[in-house]
Ligand SMILES: Cc1cc2nc3c(=O)[nH]c(=O)nc-3n(C[C@H](O)[C@H](O)[C@H](O)COP(=O)(O)OP(=O)(O)OC[C@H]3O[C@@H](n4cnc5c(N)ncnc54)[C@H](O)[C@@H]3O)c2cc1C
């Protein structure tokens with residue numbers, strides 16, 4: 046029998062046609078991928094982190110490959126809010142998918158200003174708050190590692206926007222559940238995790254760090270088990286929806302996160318390796334559901350069996 | 355136009371020390387490629403090596419063959435060298451901005467360091483004038499990539515080797531200097547194109563400036579996506595005060611030599 050499974054999920058007030066989202070910083074402004082895939086097939090995509098003013102980012106080298114992963118120290122290079130709204134957004138408005146804007150500020154007030162500037166803007170479905178980028182010396186790290194500061198940023202954004210707020214958590218903390226709970230209490234509609242894990246690599250011939258910035262954020266398959274366990278922990282801690290990510294390369298990886306309780310998944314580094322990874326995962330999920338006779342993907346979400354082993 | 359395709363390897367043959375010529379079948383890439391553009395190859399099957407690797411397109415043949423000249427330097431290229439005819443290879447391309455072609459009156463001077471010949475062979479194939487000159491520098495005679503590996507195109511060439519085992523003993527930029535002295539070309543009738551290690555490119559850029567010759571260079575950076583999405587592949591451009599970053603994968607890999615800040619590491 047051939048039936049069509051329902052892949053729709055809800056992230057708080059936001060309904061997605063499927064649970065697959067392209068992750069911030071790995072999908073440009075979406076437009077870069079248009080020649081290779083139909084953006085309308087995606088559950089959503091998240092644009093590169095935007096700050097109030099444009100940022101040049103870190104000096105090169107910014108990228109180094111490590112076993113089963115990569116370190117990046119882009120330094121949140123971006124075109125800035127104004128140029129994004131003027132040049133990029135108009136080209137994204139007519140898409141039949143959700144465009145989510147990832148924001149990053151230098152202070153709690155800046156987060157507020159960014160949220161405010163996006164208020165009422167057509168074509169933006171939600172705001173993802175990056176409190177976790179480890180690359181920027183000005184204190185990107187500090188927001189996401191302290192529960193109180195995380196809560197303050199969340200509160201500020203929630204107060205200043207009319208859009209659903211997703212707070213993106215850093216894994217570089219002792220207990221991610223504390224941060225998750227704090228941002229839930231502060232009004233976040235969802236959390237997404239994990240951002241990159243801080244790391245470094247050394248050139249043994251020159252005896253210098255391989256990244257000009259010394260440290261960078263680790264992503265890719267190398268971080269998947271860490272990410273999965275954090276998702277598992279957070280799912281059991283908060284009531285708001287959890288969006289899982291970290292090293293998802295294909296449909297099987299995505300299923301691990303969904304079974305662990307993630308309401309949706311984000312695909313990051315995989316976009317570089319296989320530019321159609323997102324849409325391949327969507328068709329993979331559809332096939333899986335059909336094969337297993339699953340009519341609604343929500344049957345899988347959080348279906349992890351813990352007792353009967 | 356950019357394509358992501360599973361292509362078939364037609365050949366992968368050793369042409370010089372640690373240097374291979376790879377031929378893959380792609381009508382689309384062959385039809386759209388411009389000299390100076392590159393492709394990203396997915397070499398590993400699993401998660402290691404993870405990222406695609408960038409390679410210049412070094413020529414096309416028979417309308418559907420894309421040629422790549424590569425040197426084995428690490429994990430990915432060592433794996434690539436193992437691949438055999440008939441195997442599949444995932445290719446993304448053509449990517450980036452290629453060379454602006456010289457006009458008919460100009461004498462194209464091509465200066466290559468080692469594997470830097472790769473994009474310049476494609477350029478030579480495309481401009482196809484008999485007055486094209488290519489100067490190629492290699493470490494030693496066993497590293498020399500013969501021009502006829504690309505098929506027969508007419509080109510005047512000269513070779514230097516660091517150890518003097520073939521041709522001029524010394525640097526390829528010395529060949530360029532001699533060539534510029536010897537000829538009484540008007541600077542505006544010349545056009546320089548170069549690819550190779552950074553110190554060599556820097557020297558070529560200086561000579562271009564001294565002689566007022568327009569000079570295009572193809573440069574390298576570590577890349578993750580190759581299509582402007584990750585913002586990893588920057589190079590410094592402009593002078594100190596006006597310094598900005600350019601993205602090698604989409605603003606380049608070909609730049610005018612005066613656009614690049616050669617004093618930065
Ligand atoms: C636009 C562009 C065009 C290129 N064209 C060619 C070509 O036609 N033929 C060719 O042989 N090579 C070319 N290269 C370089 C080629 O991409 C690298 O040699 C290759 O990625 C090395 O992979 P690896 O896994 O073997 O080496 P790794 O194990 O990753 O590294 C080995 C060494 O290579 C260096 N390296 C790694 N990646 C790059 C990179 N992207 N650019 C420069 N150096 C790198 C590392 O710093 C290290 O020293 C090009 C690079 C760029 C950016």
Ligand SMILES: Cc1cc2nc3c(=O)[nH]c(=O)nc-3n(C[C@H](O)[C@H](O)[C@H](O)COP(=O)(O)O)c2cc1C
Pocket residue numbers: 068069070071093094117119121147175178213239240241263264265266268290291292293311312313314315584585586
């Ligand atoms: C090159 C690069 C740039 C990134 N930029 C951002 C960013 O601007 N904002 C953000 O919240 N996360 C950013 N991330 C983190 C990813 O969105 C994602 O959380 C992380 O890479 C883990 O997922 P992955 O293993 O699937 O890549 C970036 C990651 C990479 C590799």
Ligand code: FES
Pocket residue numbers: 576577578579580581582583584585586587601602603604
């Ligand atoms: S390689 Fe990703 S932006 Fe250039």
